[in-house]
Amino acid sequence: MSEEHHQAPPRQRRLRTQRMEAFSDGVFAIAITLLVLDLAIPVGAGRADLLHAFLAQWPSYLAYVVSFSTIGAIWLGHSLITEYLEQADGVLVRLNLVLLLVVSFLPFPTRLLAQYLSSDDPERVAVTIYGLTLLAAVTLLSLLWRYAVRARLVRSDAGDEELVALTGRLTPGLAGYVLLLGLGLFKPVIAVIGYLLIALFVIIPLERARRSGHSRRVDSR
């Protein structure tokens, strides 16, 4: 906060990022926890053979783990972006609200996936709706970052190659989602596992970019 540009022209409308971060954290935490409400076992099936009925719900567990991992990965990416943010402006706040809209919508396609995976035809529709939602979320996260860089909202002490590296890191997922959307029309379950792998992959390499952001952070606090 001590590094604000006091000479910022009126058009740029800098806003503080703190409240946006707190509100986003709340929405991420609630969306990720609401996923459990759709895990259920049909009462009749459970009373006869609970273990069998429990295991028969595997599409629910798969959908749960994929959505949990994806929201976790997006949360990680989001917290990485806000770590670089020095200020926010009106466009960024609105882009962030649209991202939150898609993230808090995700439990619905997750429910569809859980219901229709391993059924015949609806399976493809459910996987496609699910994949489009994931693609929208990841695209918005990427847009959020690109806009922040272009509008010079990021810390002025962040090096150019650092920003380029982070941009690259937030992009490869996009191509993967597009590929899996096509694959999902033929092999729905494989596509869902692909979505899980992307999420896990995004969770893992993020830290490399993070380290340098962090060491820079130490003295500005």
Add this chain to the structure above:
Amino acid sequence: MSEEHHQAPPRQRRLRTQRMEAFSDGVFAIAITLLVLDLAIPVGAGRADLLHAFLAQWPSYLAYVVSFSTIGAIWLGHSLITEYLEQADGVLVRLNLVLLLVVSFLPFPTRLLAQYLSSDDPERVAVTIYGLTLLAAVTLLSLLWRYAVRARLVRSDAGDEELVALTGRLTPGLAGYVLLLGLGLFKPVIAVIGYLLIALFVIIPLERARRSGHSRRVDSR
């Protein structure tokens, strides 16, 4: 906090705003995320033709987007108000609790809207109940601000024309909601789209007033 009026007379009962802000943020984030729980597809319809059944739920998606945008706009307005607040008193805290009551009630009229939009007669009742809830929320937000200004709870360094501009910005929505309430009796869907436009309009211009509040903020932190 460093600018407290130590000479404040006992009657004014200044309270700190921090905890009120955190609690409100929690309620806003949860209310906005609970909206997804009412998105569902009738099981029978889905199994036959999921894509058709998914698209047939358009009133649900419309209601979801309108309520999400409205809560988002109210949250933005609320965070703008608390940014100007220097202190809180008992009346303000109670007004805020009433505002939160209406905001956390909103998922219920949203559900009614999703169920009855595009049905015959109940449609009008649902849209009217929904509109009245929105009007109550926006009126309370406006009251919260007017009370804060009148009771001199806002920062003493905020200029008069700045406060007047913000008061104007938080008011035009009110007339719009009243007009749409009437329109909703004849053209329910059009009224709902009107509610969406107001929310988007409120989200956008808020930042202009914010900028000046922000630059003032920098040195008091």
Add this chain to the structure above:
Amino acid sequence: MSEEHHQAPPRQRRLRTQRMEAFSDGVFAIAITLLVLDLAIPVGAGRADLLHAFLAQWPSYLAYVVSFSTIGAIWLGHSLITEYLEQADGVLVRLNLVLLLVVSFLPFPTRLLAQYLSSDDPERVAVTIYGLTLLAAVTLLSLLWRYAVRARLVRSDAGDEELVALTGRLTPGLAGYVLLLGLGLFKPVIAVIGYLLIALFVIIPLERARRSGHSRRVDSR
């Protein structure tokens, strides 16, 4: 934090209050917002005459408002207590967890109240279960405060008469709840309105005690 008793004997186990406060705020905000999930209109009834069906749900709205006000009042009392707290110890943290257990349990008796108010015999049972839950919550809040005072966990600069005044303020509700529990066996609806009045009464006078706590606060921050 700067006023810690460094000479505190090992037995007293001072803990920090910050994380306890954040976790409690989360639980209060979620419990108060989950109440809306139990507002619903039977589908058949709604399609015939939605306005009538909407108004017929008045027990739900009454239960919603009473529970919202009560959780709001308990949250206010809780935030008042933690404002006086200098430290926490193990007993306090556990008492607080039991209070949170009762508060997050409240949506269940609220649902019973909404379902059975205005039916014949179950009405009395529902109101009694509801009243017992409120009594438990308020008793635990009072215990939390009394324990904090007795274990000398409150700020050492708080005057004795101030603490006595706050103790009195957190107690009168208790007698009211016991009286209303008896009344509820004969006049259930009147008892529920009584619970609402207590909550509103608790919300209002709390600020008087708060003012002095607040002015003391200013310099310790």
Add this chain to the structure above:
Amino acid sequence: MSEEHHQAPPRQRRLRTQRMEAFSDGVFAIAITLLVLDLAIPVGAGRADLLHAFLAQWPSYLAYVVSFSTIGAIWLGHSLITEYLEQADGVLVRLNLVLLLVVSFLPFPTRLLAQYLSSDDPERVAVTIYGLTLLAAVTLLSLLWRYAVRARLVRSDAGDEELVALTGRLTPGLAGYVLLLGLGLFKPVIAVIGYLLIALFVIIPLERARRSGHSRRVDSR
């Protein structure tokens, strides 16, 4: 934050713990509050004799209390670990996400327990699934701590015997859970009460270790 190792080699990738803590707090608070959604009374049963129907739901209340206490105990353990944490790295953040996945999954086995406790055969399956989930959560909490110590992410001023004492404190529960998993195949209700006792036991002794961590904390803030 002032004690960062500026000479940390790139491989160690230190991340800040603050956002991880806030996100975890949100998930814990939501998971613990969602438990109430599964408390319900069959409408027919309630209308006949509500008191009887209310008391007949005892497995639900037992499951509610056990899960609430266990999440409470894990939250306490988690907040204890993060108090010792000086930094986070990528492995820790991922371990933490897996822990949160299991914690936010817990309402589902809790629902199974509530439904099938006191029925004949499914009871054993429900108790075993429930116990396995608890065991997974506690194991992950223990792994989180052991990893933090081994990767030298804890404060450098924490004494070795202090760390060993804390490691011991987070471990005994594990053996208890394994024993109760076996017992649950023969005496399901006894096993559930055992899970409750472990949770209460974990809540209580944690503070002893906490005290020393706290007094150390005072000057670093």
